[in-house]
Amino acid sequence: MDIQRSLLSSSVSRHLLLPSQNQPTHSSCNNLSIRCFSFSFSFSSVNLNRISSFTTTPQALLNNPSPITHHHPPPHEEHDDMVTTPSLKDICEAHVPKHVLQRMEEIGYVTPTDVQRKALPLLFSGLDSILHAQTGSGKTLTYLLLIFSIINTAKSSVQALVLVPTRELGMQVTKVARMLAAKPAGVEGEQKSCTIMALLDGGTLRRHKSWLKAEPPTIVVATVASLGQMLERQFFVLESVRVLVVDEVDFIFNSSKQTSSLRKLLNSYSSCNNRQTVFASASIPQHRRFLHDCVQQKWTKSDVVHIHVSPVEPMPSRLIHRFIICNTKRKLETLLSLIQSDAPESGIIFVGEQSEKSKKAGNAPSTSLVTDCLKASYQGSLDILLLEDDMNFNSRAASLLEVRKGGGYLLVATDIAARGVDLPEMSHIYNFDLPRTAVDYLHRAGRTCRKPFSDMKCTVTTIIIPEERFVLQKYENELMFNCEELIP
Numbered sequence: 143m144d145i146q147r148s149l150l151s152s153s154v155s156r157h158l159l160l161p162s163q164n165q166p167t168h169s170s171c172n173n174l175s176i177r178c179f180s181f182s183f184s185f186s187s188v189n190l191n192r193i194s195s196f197t198t199t200p201q202a203l204l205n206n207p208s209p210i211t212h213h214h215p216p217p218h219e220e221h222d223d224m225v226t227t228p229s230l231k232d233i234c235e236a237h238v239p240k241h242v243l244q245r246m247e248e249i250g251y252v253t254p255t256d257v258q259r260k261a262l263p264l265l266f267s268g269l270d271s272i273l274h275a276q277t278g279s280g281k282t283l284t285y286l287l288l289i290f291s292i293i294n295t296a297k298s299s300v301q302a303l304v305l306v307p308t309r310e311l312g313m314q315v316t317k318v319a320r321m322l323a324a325k326p327a328g329v330e331g332e333q334k335s336c337t338i339m340a341l342l343d344g345g346t347l348r349r350h351k352s353w354l355k356a357e358p359p360t361i362v363v364a365t366v367a368s369l370g371q372m373l374e375r376q377f378f379v380l381e382s383v384r385v386l387v388v389d390e391v392d393f394i395f396n397s398s399k400q401t402s403s404l405r406k407l408l409n410s411y412s413s414c415n416n417r418q419t420v421f422a423s424a425s426i427p428q429h430r431r432f433l434h435d436c437v438q439q440k441w442t443k444s445d446v447v448h449i450h451v452s453p454v455e456p457m458p459s460r461l462i463h464r465f466i467i468c469n470t471k472r473k474l475e476t477l478l479s480l481i482q483s484d485a486p487e488s489g490i491i492f493v494g495e496q497s498e499k500s501k502k503a504g505n506a507p508s509t510s511l512v513t514d515c516l517k518a519s520y521q522g523s524l525d526i527l528l529l530e531d532d533m534n535f536n537s538r539a540a541s542l543l544e545v546r547k548g549g550g551y552l553l554v555a556t557d558i559a560a561r562g563v564d565l566p567e568m569s570h571i572y573n574f575d576l577p578r579t580a581v582d583y584l585h586r587a588g589r590t591c592r593k594p595f596s597d598m599k600c601t602v603t604t605i606i607i608p609e610e611r612f613v614l615q616k617y618e619n620e621l622m623f624n625c626e627e628l629i630p
């Protein structure tokens with residue numbers, strides 16, 4: 143069975159959250175024997191010896207060639223950890239160049255998030271990793287710090303590659319990488335800087351081609367299709383790449399358009415033995431199966447580790463989940479009254495993509511229905527914006543630019559906005575149409591609660607028709623959350 147199938151048939155609660163009953167702790171697959179076990183560990187630059195009976199250190203991990211699942215420590219250990227928690231700079235000091243650390247602090251990244259605290263020591267030790275942590279937990283900074291620890295700006299070659307599923311996420315990752323690579327305040331001198339190329343769908347490949355020829359960038363952030371085109375035309379080789387990150391890995395493997403190109407990138411254009419490979423996502427359905435596949439298909443080396451932060455709580459705890467039942471005809475009216483009474487700071491209204499059948503029948507898509515309704519009847523100060531797959535790249539960029547300007551807005555969006563997009567001010571999510579899977583629910587909900595150290599409550603409200611109640615109930619079971627019913 144390959145990863146695509148395993149991801150498609152996923153059940154998040156069974157495979158991601160609970161010790162699986164049908165997947166043994168020790169398992170073998172085509173001569174490959176892999177131990178997946180969970181344990182707590184802590185790493186502190188102050189005290190490396192505070193180790194419980196199931197704790198390990200990066201060095202111990204290096205000596206153990208099996209793929210390993212790391213779980214977040216239980217709460218009592220967490221409390222202890224707080225006392226000795228090192229700063230982000232402490233964790234990175236021996237690995238990341240000084241000027242990047244200075245930039246990191248200038249930007250405001252001082253205290254590590256859980257995933258940064260758990261993952262960075264392992265990543266710096268050179269291990270291939272599956273970075274599996276909640277939405278909004280800071281995975282981007284985690285893998286970018288690894289990249290900055292590895293690249294050598296004196297060399298003129300592409301040394302790091304970040305693959306993303308959408309142009310929007312690519313632009314965001316590029317922005318964070320460029321902010322970190324910029325010269326810190328008060329630093330003099332002409333040090334050769336790190337250049338970052340965004341090779342994204344909708345970009346002008348000719349310009350990228352000239353750039354690659356003239357002076358290769360140090361880091362490339364790419365969508366799979368655009369990178370594939372450059373590789374096929376041999377404008378670009380991956381031989382010099384020392385670190386490869388695939389963000390939203392489950393999404394890319396699950397996308398029929400992207401999966402075969404990704405496989406090719408992982409195997410044909412470069413070898414896992416010549417690079418450090420990191421897969422990141424807030425959802426890795428059937429993670430044990432995925433670990434097997436990583437090793438068996440040689441996407442990673444055999445000592446790949448699964449760094450699983452908060453496995454029993456896949457969504458941020460300060461999220462409030464609600465649902466409201468109404469019939470189809472009253473959905474727009476219900477949405478409107480919810481928005482009026484919630485008075486969100488900003489919100490995303492997620493709608494489903496229009497089916498071919500509905501298009502053929504001449505129905506208006508949900509995006510237009512919702513946008514038109516809000517424009518006609520919403521009485522508030524928020525701007526109404528639209529982001530959907532069918533828009534051209536310029537219009538998509540314009541919508542996101544408006545959103546990022548700050549000020550309140552209501553963004554009507556398809557699932558294109560559900561993965562990775564970071565809008566820290568977001569307070570409310572509305573599922574106008576029920577997400578197709580529990581994983582989709584998790585990522586839509588994850589567009590809120592994006593300030594790691596804030597205790598601001600955020601809300602996800604799902605509007606359902608009576609027949610959909612059991613589906614939402616299924617998501618509740620799979621993702622282990624409680625949805626409170628609102629009575630109209």
Ligand SMILES: Nc1ncnc2c1ncn2[C@@H]1O[C@H](COP(=O)(O)OP(=O)(O)OP(=O)(O)O)[C@@H](O)[C@H]1O
Pocket residue numbers: 230250251252253254255258275276277278279280281282283423424561562563564566588592593594
């Ligand atoms: N150490 C830190 N201190 C303060 N803010 C941080 C820190 N690390 C990350 N952030 C902020 O947290 C937010 C979420 O980070 P990021 O986009 O990396 O989340 P993510 O884990 O990739 O989420 P998703 O799975 O949804 O893509 C960003 O606004 C980022 O700037």
